[in-house]
Amino acid sequence: MSTDLSGIGLRLREIRKTNDLTQQVMAAAIDVTDRTYKNYEQEKRDLPAAAAITICDAFGVSLEWLLAGRGKARSSDDPELAEISAKAVLLENASRQTDLPIEKLCKIIGFVASQAVQSGDAPTELATKYFDTL
Numbered sequence: 753m754s755t756d757l758s759g760i761g762l763r764l765r766e767i768r769k770t771n772d773l774t775q776q777v778m779a780a781a782i783d784v785t786d787r788t789y790k791n792y793e794q795e796k797r798d799l800p801a802a803a804a805i806t807i808c809d810a811f812g813v814s815l816e817w818l819l820a821g822r823g824k825a826r827s828s829d830d831p832e833l834a835e836i837s838a839k840a841v842l843l844e845n846a847s848r849q850t851d852l853p854i855e856k857l858c859k860i861i862g863f864v865a866s867q868a869v870q871s872g873d874a875p876t877e878l879a880t881k882y883f884d885t886l
Contacts (some may be wrong), residue, residue: 764812766825766842767832768793772859814868833875837865840879848883876881 762795768778779789780884782803791797799819808815841861845852864878871878 759821760795760799760819763813763821763825764793765798766808767807767813767818770859771811771863776880780851781810809870812862812869833868837861837868837875837879839866840875841882844876844879844883848886850883850886865867 764778765773767774775790775793776786778793779786782789783806784792784803787823788797792799792803797837804818807813808818813825818820838861841857841864845857859881864882865877867873867878868875
């Protein structure tokens, strides 16, 4: 196995960095030890199918993209869903008068959109739930 991060390790790191997570948080998200996740990301250990599916479900990425680097990263690149999610997050942000930086709002929009795809819940409902946790 390679340690130059040209394959799955690079894509794992991209998911982690895009979501502004540490390796420890990623490890917890897929229920493995920190060391095990680090080995997945450094391509020192193969990523089991169950862990790959968990990552795809949790972060809304395509299994084909994660494992093989083919196709689109996002399992749902629906522009209408992205627009609805953006409006829901921005309206919720304005109504609560939070002072979140634009980078954080973008990440929340992506999270709400991916959760809407996975759960089938409305982006407005998900945005409200997210802001309730702040």
